[in-house]
Amino acid sequence: MSKGETLGEALRRQGITRRGFLKFCAATASMMALPPSMVPAIAAALEKAMRPSVIWLSFQECTGCTESLTRSHSPTVEGLIFDTISLDYHHTLQAASGAAAEAAREAAMEENYGKYILVVDGSIPIANPGYSTIAGISNESMLRDTAKGAAAIVSVGTCAAYGGIPKAKPNPTGAVAVSDIIKDKPIINVPGCPPIPVVITGVLAHFLTFGSIPELDALGRPKAYYGQSIHDRCYRRPFYDKGLFANTFDDEGAKKGWCLYKLGCKGPTTYNACATTKWNEGISFPIEAGHPCLGCSEPGFWDGGGFYKALSMPTEDITEAAVYAVGAGAAAGVALGTINRATKARATKAHEKVTINDLEKVADDD
Amino acid sequence: MTETELLLWVRGPGLQIATVIFLLGIVVRLAEILMLGRKKNLAEARGSAVAGGLRTILTRSIPDPGTMKRSTFNVVAGYIFHIGLFITLLFFAPHILLFEDVLGISWPALPTPVIDAVTVVTIIALLAVLIHRLRHPVMRFLSGFEDYLVWLVTILPLVTGYLAFHRVGIAPPPTLIAIHILSVELLMVVFPFTKLMHTFSLFMARYYNGAIAGYKGVNS
Numbered sequence: 001m002s003k004g005e006t007l008g009e010a011l012r013r014q015g016i017t018r019r020g021f022l023k024f025c026a027a028t029a030s031m032m033a034l035p036p037s038m039v040p041a042i043a044a045a046l047e048k049a050m051r052p053s054v055i056w057l058s059f060q061e062c063t064g065c066t067e068s069l070t071r072s073h074s075p076t077v078e079g080l081i082f083d084t085i086s087l088d089y090h091h092t093l094q095a096a097s098g099a100a101a102e103a104a105r106e107a108a109m110e111e112n113y114g115k116y117i118l119v120v121d122g123s124i125p126i127a128n129p130g131y132s133t134i135a136g137i138s139n140e141s142m143l144r145d146t147a148k149g150a151a152a153i154v155s156v157g158t159c160a161a162y163g164g165i166p167k168a169k170p171n172p173t174g175a176v177a178v179s180d181i182i183k184d185k186p187i188i189n190v191p192g193c194p195p196i197p198v199v200i201t202g203v204l205a206h207f208l209t210f211g212s213i214p215e216l217d218a219l220g221r222p223k224a225y226y227g228q229s230i231h232d233r234c235y236r237r238p239f240y241d242k243g244l245f246a247n248t249f250d251d252e253g254a255k256k257g258w259c260l261y262k263l264g265c266k267g268p269t270t271y272n273a274c275a276t277t278k279w280n281e282g283i284s285f286p287i288e289a290g291h292p293c294l295g296c297s298e299p300g301f302w303d304g305g306g307f308y309k310a311l312s313m314p315t316e317d318i319t320e321a322a323v324y325a326v327g328a329g330a331a332a333g334v335a336l337g338t339i340n341r342a343t344k345a346r347a348t349k350a351h352e353k354v355t356i357n358d359l360e361k362v363a364d365d366d
Numbered sequence: 367m368t369e370t371e372l373l374l375w376v377r378g379p380g381l382q383i384a385t386v387i388f389l390l391g392i393v394v395r396l397a398e399i400l401m402l403g404r405k406k407n408l409a410e411a412r413g414s415a416v417a418g419g420l421r422t423i424l425t426r427s428i429p430d431p432g433t434m435k436r437s438t439f440n441v442v443a444g445y446i447f448h449i450g451l452f453i454t455l456l457f458f459a460p461h462i463l464l465f466e467d468v469l470g471i472s473w474p475a476l477p478t479p480v481i482d483a484v485t486v487v488t489i490i491a492l493l494a495v496l497i498h499r500l501r502h503p504v505m506r507f508l509s510g511f512e513d514y515l516v517w518l519v520t521i522l523p524l525v526t527g528y529l530a531f532h533r534v535g536i537a538p539p540p541t542l543i544a545i546h547i548l549s550v551e552l553l554m555v556v557f558p559f560t561k562l563m564h565t566f567s568l569f570m571a572r573y574y575n576g577a578i579a580g581y582k583g584v585n586s
Contacts, residue, residue, distance in 0.1 A: 321382045
């Protein structure tokens, strides 16, 4: 895509039909929970949108987020839209390396100052900057430096959004989320381990269409994609409601596709679009494949008390504590009972009988 | 503390602390009551104390016609919320998993829409008994701080459980569940030191009454 070309022109040049483009707009509108009347507006806006410059910074991450985007969708409209943005810096995907790559980043920042979108995946180590550097620059200083001229920041993946796996106990690198460092820029969190590709492209499409960030929930996630829990949209939900559960991964319940709550499913506390948009072009999602939800789009999911422990189960041994409590209670109860008896015996012993003469004496004294 | 950490705390150390206070308190109080002992009855037995005691445990569970007629509301609303509490506590699938984890035994769950409906009915019954308590001059006069505290810690788990189940958007879902568990832990901590102890002492009291009468050869 040459400079100055609009998104519509670029798409047509790559052989995307008007029909295909409108289908993408309609899908985007429905995913963002916008009324159908907004489809033409989205189409018009995207058609005219100038290619935005995107700088993608990868910090403490596993490249899973990039894999999710690039591998799971063989050329689709979403994929091309993504190609069509000007991805000016992405050290996994770009051809340049070393000083040339950094020069590309600096050039993009200068050229589009105040307008570029900054995408970040991975967490930032603050315990020691040496834990993760790029071209000798610490993650923290590169983030602060690049964030300055960004129009908005998209934290892709749970690591960038909430610290993710690097932040899991005992957090040896002192990993933090983007939002822990950058406070003065709009940040859109697109968590997931990895996030659904269409959610990332959808967020970018929203930004291109409206020039603003989508409506976010309390955790900074776009409500359009993270507005409902996995549990509420799960196709296995009727089994939960009927009390039909898989007890192991190969029992009758598992084979019949019953609810995976007992196997530790975090669906009830996890907000994501997995159950609706699904993965691999809408083929399936973890629960459909027979595995409970890990809750990967929630903060601290790695330390959530065990992936295979049901949400309502205690995370510590309660039985042992209960046995000790009953034992200690019995001992204390018997001791108190004995003291009570002794007190009573003393009172009985000290009891002096009152005679009628005593009472008369008291009456005389008055 | 993040919402996940809070949930982890209430599911772990929080529950441990609450369980220890709950059981320790109950056992201490029951032991104290049992150690009060009874004076030896020198009168000749006219019937079986044990049979009378056991019979009374059973018969006192059914309201006698006189009480039913005099305070219909208390009996009906009282039964509704007690039965509702037991159903929601013992037959909701996630609760059974908790018992299974701690006690090692399990039983079938009721469908969630049934639990949901029972919860609503129980909350309504509990609200009704509070209104009745406030409006009835005698009951109001007899009620103190403890009575209202006990009512509050009883209704809180139901309300918070309902909010958590429906994920009402006042807080993130892990926080809602954490608040629900916390409310149960509050109930457990308050339990041994308040009138809530009747859950355990009531059968002893009934047996005691029945046994006295049984020994004398009369029905209690």
